[in-house]
Amino acid sequence: MLKPLFHHPARLLPLFLLCTVGLSANLVIADDGDYEEQLTELQSGFEYTELSQEIAFPWSLAVLPNSELLVTSRAGALWHLSAEGIVINNVMPELPELWIDGQAGLFDIALHPDFDTEPFIYLSYACGSLRANTTCLSRGHWNGSELQDIEPIFQAYPFKRGSAHYGGRIAFLPDNTLLLTLGDGFDYRERAQLLSDHLGTTVRIELNGEVPSDNPFIANPKALPEIFSYGHRNVQGVAWHPQLEQLFISEHGPRGGDEINRLRAGGNFGWPLITGGVDYTGARITPYRDLPGLHGPEVEWTPSIAPSGLIVYQGDEFSDWHGDLLVPALAGKQVARVRVNDTGAEVIDILFQDLNARIRDIRVEPATGALLLLVDAAEGKIIRVTKK
Template sequence: MLAVSAWHKPLLHVIWTCFLAVLLSTLVQTQFNLLALQQLGVTIPFSERLATSLHDVRHFAPVYAAIFSCSYLVSQGIALWLSRWVAGRWQPALFALAAASGLWCTLMLVNALAPMPTLIAASRSLMGLLSLLLIAALAGAIFARALQPLPSARPQRALDASALVVLLPLLLSAGLVSPPAMATKSEYRVETLVKGLEHPWSVAFLSGGAMLVTERPGRLRLIHIDGRLEPEPIAGLPAVFASGQAGLFDVLPAPDFAQSQRIFLSYACGRMRANHTCLASARLDLSQLELTDVTEIFRTYPAKTGNAHYGGRLAFLDDGSLALSLGDGFDYREEAQRLSSHLGSIVRLWPDGSVPEDNPFVGQPGALAEIYSYGHRNVQGLVYDSATKQLLSHEHGPKGGDELNRIEPGVNFGWPVVTQGIDYTGARITPFTAYQGMQPPLLDWTPSIAPSGLTLYQGDLFPGWQGDLLVGALAGRQLQRVRLTGQGAEIVEVLLAELAERIRDVRTGPDGALYVLTDDGRGRLLRVTPALDGAGAKVH
């Protein structure tokens, strides 16, 4: 009982001050997120503000508690140990400084380890970060005041208490439950054409039967008509910024490639603290395996920091113009609602980089003329249906809220004012799943499948798939067949789930087969064709 009485008081104080800090930080986080929307001109009724605050207390607070408690318990344990040499009146400052420093270090560590640049959205701004640190400091100061006078005659007790506080995070645990993978009866066969590709991103077909594949680290590879991978990458690529999600993205031959030998490449350019999505045009010399006449024809504005959310898909429209999808840069999600920024938009250009005069915002003051549609998060699927004159795209949502959209010029697709998803921390990004003047999706995926790669099937090998969309899934590790239904769309079938591999790209080949890239350090190019029965006939 004596041993317990030596440490139970500081332990109880650290628990309730930790709880107080988590609650206050959650409410502050919510208000900063809502303030960012208000600065876009969005009206947020008090009822929605209250509902969002309560949602975040329930869903964000446990995540933040795990992060904060680790930093707080360790920092306050260290402060308890140091308090033996600090005068009583300075102890609140010591504990406050320890708590704020511990949280700052923890947030920096989490951001370095997490796949996204900034995990806690409020800390994207200096004021938001300072607010969280001040709350941590307040909790530390209150903790110190609650302990005074600290036991000076028994310094070992303070040391015992600090050790227990530091070890307490080991008692915390969390579990994540993943939904079971969807299964479907296989009536197709899969063969590996090429393996050993380093995070392949895009595949394109050349006249004559050869293929090009991009690798995200910054290599363009040639696959010969016989399926043989050329050992050396094609030379002459522009400088690529490769880090995290940044790298070499799409490759698209010009419609007249047989005559012009021209291709288009999208890629990340710049450096960690100032980078862009860029688009270049080049001539491909197959005899020398090099690019010549390489010209950058587009670069996003403004520059951004970090290495996430670039978009990068390309598609030609029937008038010869070129559409390029872009991302919001993750930390810059509000930019998707600003026409003065390319982030979070789809742009439309002529192949020389000039702007079509009928783009929707040409001549509008303060708007970038290249923008074709906006309010997107991270568009990684883009295809043009020449039969229906439709440009279709899909984009990543956060935790849920992936979208399939029919793109129309000048239309606002809502992000981040509207989404079906929530942040990775469980916090609400917005109170709204619909908002006046913003286009709803044809289909949304919640939970997220992380869609990447999109093709419109128009081949002969799978007659029942004519006009359907094939959607790759990174997190979902599958391929989904989707059918447009008037004003919406529906999932018809799940394919390739048995492979349990991240799907980065999917294309319809000239032979009617599906060509699929898996996203891995040793990724593969797969060919999907109808299954054969025992007599060698196709199974339908």
């Protein structure tokens, strides 16, 4: 068993009590005129269909090739649903040392890129105990109704105390490697600038957990070989943009300073040396918004919206959104639509605020291009969004 890090006394109030709702300065809704009227006009073209209301605090969703759904619950359940949202089974995967407390629990789910021939399912989750826990990644074989032969393939180092800031999002890259985001553990933010542990990093591994030979710090004897980027606070969204051939992430700031970043191999993204946010006490974390050698955000939100996922939209239902980033938000109760190109990014729309819901994740139905929203609540919902 790895020894936990020294635990600093909690100095911050819980995130969910103090997050405030804000809109990016880049938003294109006009400043003149009534905002509520403009918002109503924006939302008038959507139809919402509730597929399920039975899942407590859903975290992520995957669409199977037969259009059935697999949905993770932070409480540790893996729900198997029909395409219409009818419960087929409540699978309780036997994940090694699954730890559920506060923000800890079962997180992301992702299907193997060649799922038809390699029916593996990847799950990220918190593992350990209150005094010694971290982010883990396992995979298992899906037999159509159950997850079998579950094997751990990655465990972040070191174990630490507390139950916050795990990251946990999974993305597959075109070279058949896997990217996993990892948080700073909340009380250990300074360690996000170190390469000697995984706190505040993203890691890149092979689909079986091995380390790729071309990782950016592979030749650095003082760095952990899995690290792909560092200087992160709590990345909870990651997506590959196929047209731009670039990675994008969404990241929780403290009180303000939420970010969209263009992820670069070996990049230092600055936390906590640079940020647009302040501590939950109101104290300044750093005087700097940028420093040489550190990558700043493409988009920033202050006050916070708490971005909780990220997809690059590819589909037919909303064809004029093709290639845009869709960023769900918890505190903001919205999905931000962000247009990106080779040199910049801009928030061009806010969506679904009329739902008045904490949106944890967003996915696309491959067959139709319709959107599937996960609502973060004790009686969580799956909402299907189409055009009217």
